[in-house]
Amino acid sequence: MPKAAPPTGPPDPPPPADKTPPAFVASLQSAIAGSVTHVSYWVGDWTIVVPATQILNIARHLRDAPDAAFDLCSDVTATDWPPRGTGRFDVVYSLYSTRHRHRIRVKTIVGEHQPLPSVTSVWPAANWLEREIYDMFGVNFAGHPDRRRILMPEDWQGFPQRKDYPLEGPGELLMENPLDWLKLRQAKEEAEIE
Amino acid sequence: MVDTFLVPLLKIVIVLNATLVSVTYMVLLERKVIAWAQSRLGPMRVGPYGILQPVADAVKLMIKEDITPVRADKWVFTAAPIIAMVPALIVYAVIPFGPEVSLFGRQVTLYITDINVGLLYVVSVASVGVYGIILAGYASNSKYPLLASLRASAQLISYEVAVTLTLVSVILVAGSLSMVSIVRAQESAGVWFAFVQPVAFVIFFIGGLAETNRAPFDLPEAEQELTGGFHTEYSGMRFALFFLAEYANMIVVSSVATTLFFGGWLRPFPNVEALAFLDLIPSWAWFLLKSFVFLYIFIWVRATLPRYRYDQLMRLGWKVLIPLAILNLVVTGIVKVILL
Amino acid sequence: MSTPTVHHGAMFDTNELVINMGPQHPSTHGVLRVVLRLDGEKVVDADVVIGYLHRGIEKLSENRNWTQIVLLTDRMDYVAAATSNVGYCETVEKLMSLEVPRRARYVRTILCELQRIASHCLWLGTHAMDIGAMTVFLYAFRERELILDLFEEYCGARLTYNSMRIGGLPLEIPPGWDQKVLEFCKIMDAKVDEYEELLTHNRIWLERTKGVGVIDGPEAVAIGLSGPALRGSGVPRDVRKDEPYAAYDEMEFDVPIGTVGDTYDRYLVRIEEFRQSLRIIRQATEGLPEGPIVGKVPRLIKPPAGETYHAIESPKGELGYFIVSDGKSTNPYRFRVRPPSFCNLQALPRLVRGHLVADVVALIGSIDIVLGEVDR
């Protein structure tokens, strides 16, 4: 397989001319200025891109505004786009409203060490989902009540779902003590040179 | 010499062996009956229809490694199964399996002994059996067994009160504490005490289920909650002793229920001459048959009912059974005084 | 875990007992570990520790091609593998805007509902067993066996079916299979009544389940419950109705909901779902259209660049797939599963607080988790 250049992000195409975004997107935009930086429509899903710093306010608005009423946070996940550098992660919130029965995908872009406010206070359901993102990607959730690893062992080194994580895994030793592992690898390489 | 030592000794040997064999076969019976209740076959591999399964089980349990946890209290850990087993066995001393019969030209009583406080003896010995469970839980030095043994002690003490109160109302009716006299009283009354004391019987049976840690009151050994309960840390023969003690206790409760409420060795309607042909079946066979029915009900209940929760169990014991038993006792006393 | 704290209660110093339920415990349905802090038998707090069965299915899938992933989805909810298959295939079809033939959609509906019954059978059996009713366990497994036989006849496997292809079905249904399905429906109707006879009005069952783990509708939504656990709290949320997939838009069925939101309501909801599933199976089997089973699928599956989220109603709740394609390689760029068991399990500490140890097992059973899906 030819090695193509790594992608830099989803295309997020803007909606076609005959599709108008749902009304709550406009009301969100008017309630919190600058909250929606991009609206996209693809295979039937609406996506809005929002700034990471505003996420808590936006989440609260989306939950409480009567025209949005997104009371169910059905999924929070992330995608890693390493070539983007400073903002390598897409954190994606899939929201659903049990009252209006509509969906929206809220996307925000964060960097590796940039804190992202946790939405656990808005949707308690996000608690474990954010823990999993922290566990798998190392996204730095600020204000999370219980930020521990969830699926990987507590002393695991590295974040397995990142694209630059070695596919063969870190090996047994790295898991226990990364420094020993580095020394061992160095010794092995030196032995091969001789 | 023969009458004072040899005959009782022989009887003890027979009763002990019969008990132990029937206990092992109880296990098979339970597995079979439950299997039939659940549209399965049950053990089928060892011998025809799995009839030798208890032998295989016994061999397996005996050759299994006997593990003592490192931080266990070794003496108590070893003593606990013995303490559980011994009371379950020595109760049989006063169980009357039948009246006096003549055997090889000698008058032999079909019970080991008949002491005048027989019923009290049964209750008091059974009350010591709880130590086995409590100490097993304590000595294992493990959390689940400890929880289980706490449950067990609370449960056994609570239900002992209700059971003993029902026994007192039976004693009131029979006018004696001796097991044999109680059967004789039913013979002369011409009616099983289950019909004279239905409430007492029901409470006794429920209490009996709880005292033997059987479903739906099997909280101290609830596998799904406490991973096996007080015997979690036990293996091999020591575990087997607990297992056997539970079944031996079941047989005790069945025997006592038969004796107190269902006329012991008496045939049905002991005073109706028309049914005299029933005497063709020997008295001990009647006794065993009646006990077997109880054992079957024990198993049946286990296959049918879910388990009670701890607080509900306590509520049932203290708020329903004990007041009911006291009321029954009072009513029995009043009726007895009025009738006399 | 934290060391036991000492309370200075009314009169005595009482220690809290910290107890590890699992990862090897008969009622945690796999390798779930619940660290309970007990005051006597009362649960003060619970911490759920998961990840013992983590196999990195999401990471694995990002390095397999689109067709190979179907087989990995089997390994998530291994008691309802066909549902996971359908969910994945539909997500990819959505991403590629593929048209699935009507016959394939009908068979998918039948398989999903059979799978729902099988999964609920397993749930009912283990849930009842946890509460001590051992006979129901075997009865439920007896009927589950019939469903497994049907699946075996369809695709040859009994647990991990690999029963879907992107764009349709891998196999035409065997001749006479639909008749067998209808026969099964007839048997199952009677069996559901049998389960109900054993449990629904059983006093002990009522005492053990009523008022245990009560959670009201808004809170259940907030904490992320879905599926029967959410419907037990009276929220009529069912992906089959709200966002129809497969052939559910052509089916007629009701969404049962509870009133109180306790363990008993969740039990009743699932029991009623047995009946509704049978109703759907009957409709789908009797109205099974003729036609092709696979749509126009390109030889090399390579969806255009883009991302999508698609949810279906698995027996446990909302099973969602979030898949990102970069449009260049033959494997997904990002493969994410929204596992219903994982999200439902999150509510466990909230549910068990203040209840007794015996209720913990009842509640683990009541939210119906499969650790293969929780940990992936």
Add this chain to the structure above:
Amino acid sequence: MGEAIAFYTIAAFVLGFAVLVVSTKDTVHSVLFLVLDFLFVAALYVLLGAQFLAAIQVLVYAGGIVVLYLFVVMLVNLKRPPETYEDPNRRGKLGFALSAAVLIELGAIAAIGYARPAPALAPPSAALPVTGNTEEVGWLLYTSYLIPFEIASMLLLVAMIGAIVLAKREL
């Protein structure tokens, strides 16, 4: 003769276990020895022909009360080291005073016993052991000892209510 041997053997066991009860370090073992002690006391009762008393002894003491002791001992963590320093002399003094009091009492009893030999016991009637002594105990309790019996039961009732009030403050 045989009875005497049995009596002294059992008495020796009773005393031996009594010593073990107070000398064992492990509290649970100590409680266990107490149970054994009670069982041997019950055996002593049987030897004296008081089967009813023996059965009640086992039922109430061994089977009931000591289980509660064990309950408490298991729940209360007694392996904790002592936290506060205690005056060793004070305990010594108290122990000395108590044992002296007991010694004097024993001496006084012995002296009076010598001075006034006990009246010969009425020979046990032949009918008694056959019917059992349950009736006897019952008659005595409800005739000669009615008032002490009732007072004892009142006392127990008061203790029970007190315990409930203490344990369940929020009632």
